Amino acid sequence: MIKQKGLLFILSGPSGVGKGTVRKEIFARKPDLKYSISMTTRERRKGEREGIDYYYKTREEFETLIKQNKLLEYAEYVNNYYGTPREFVEKQLTDGYDVFLEIEVQGALQVKKNFPEGVFIFLLPPSLEELKNRIMHRGTESLELVRNRLNEAKNEINMMDAYDYVVVNDDVRHAASKVQSIIQSEHLKRERVAYQYKKLLEVE
Numbered sequence: 357m358i359k360q361k362g363l364l365f366i367l368s369g370p371s372g373v374g375k376g377t378v379r380k381e382i383f384a385r386k387p388d389l390k391y392s393i394s395m396t397t398r399e400r401r402k403g404e405r406e407g408i409d410y411y412y413k414t415r416e417e418f419e420t421l422i423k424q425n426k427l428l429e430y431a432e433y434v435n436n437y438y439g440t441p442r443e444f445v446e447k448q449l450t451d452g453y454d455v456f457l458e459i460e461v462q463g464a465l466q467v468k469k470n471f472p473e474g475v476f477i478f479l480l481p482p483s484l485e486e487l488k489n490r491i492m493h494r495g496t497e498s499l500e501l502v503r504n505r506l507n508e509a510k511n512e513i514n515m516m517d518a519y520d521y522v523v524v525n526d527d528v529r530h531a532a533s534k535v536q537s538i539i540q541s542e543h544l545k546r547e548r549v550a551y552q553y554k555k556l557l558e559v560e
């Protein structure tokens with residue numbers, strides 16, 4: 357029997373909406389999914405670990421990876437590069453595993469171009485006011501950066517139509533459950549299509 361390819365899920369949305377938080381909640385539940393660890397040129401934060409949170413690269417190393425076409429997508433975000441390793445994702449999908457990306461909007465739109473069969477999930481804040489609170493409470497940004505990020509968020513929210521699903525991140529556990537339901541329902545959808553196709557062949 358031919359092994360079915362895995363599905364690719366992309367969780368994206370504006371900065372500060374809670375992508376990282378929701379992703380961690382989903383993975384704490386030990387789902388049957390492979391998380392794609394990104395590469396970045398940003399400094400390693402306290403508590404972060406190489407190969408668990410990110411693969412940390414110099415700008416030079418990252419630019420070599422770009423030239424060698426080793427990234428499925430990449431984006432420059434607040435003066436740092438972030439990108440998804442192509443080989444890991446393709447290998448897991450071919451081996452039949454589902455892969456989960458948590459990336460910003462520019463990168464998600466690149467994946468959409470190259471990988472339209474992916475399942476694109478947009479995480480939306482309950483309101484812009486709440487988004488501002490979340491960015492400020494995270495405390496890693498100056499007031500000017502908060503303002504820039506909010507303006508950027510408005511442009512990013514306009515890209516929502518390009519996505520298959522929208523999930524409001526009102527409560528972390530609730531949002532994580534909604535994303536898990538989407539994953540389940542995409543599997544059911546695929547099984548149904550496969551079943552109908554098999555039936556069709558039987559009739560012939």
Ligand SMILES: Nc1nc2c(ncn2[C@@H]2O[C@H](COP(=O)(O)OP(=O)(O)O)[C@@H](O)[C@H]2O)c(=O)[nH]1
Nearest residue numbers: 375376394395430431438439440458459460463
């Ligand atoms: N395009 C792209 N974005 C990524 C990737 N990995 C992480 N990001 C996004 O980069 C942004 C900054 O991430 P990070 O520096 O960890 O800070 P955070 O704002 O605390 O999550 C977040 O929106 C992440 O979702 C990637 O591989 N590609």
Ligand SMILES: Nc1ncnc2c1ncn2[C@@H]1O[C@H](COP(=O)(O)OP(=O)(O)O)[C@@H](O)[C@H]1O
Nearest residue numbers: 371372373374375376377490494525526527528
């Ligand atoms: N549902 C939520 N309710 C309240 N605060 C949240 C929620 N989701 C995330 N946060 C908080 O918002 C801030 C931004 O979350 P983070 O996961 O870093 O966002 P992103 O990865 O999208 O930039 C963090 O301080 C996080 O604890």
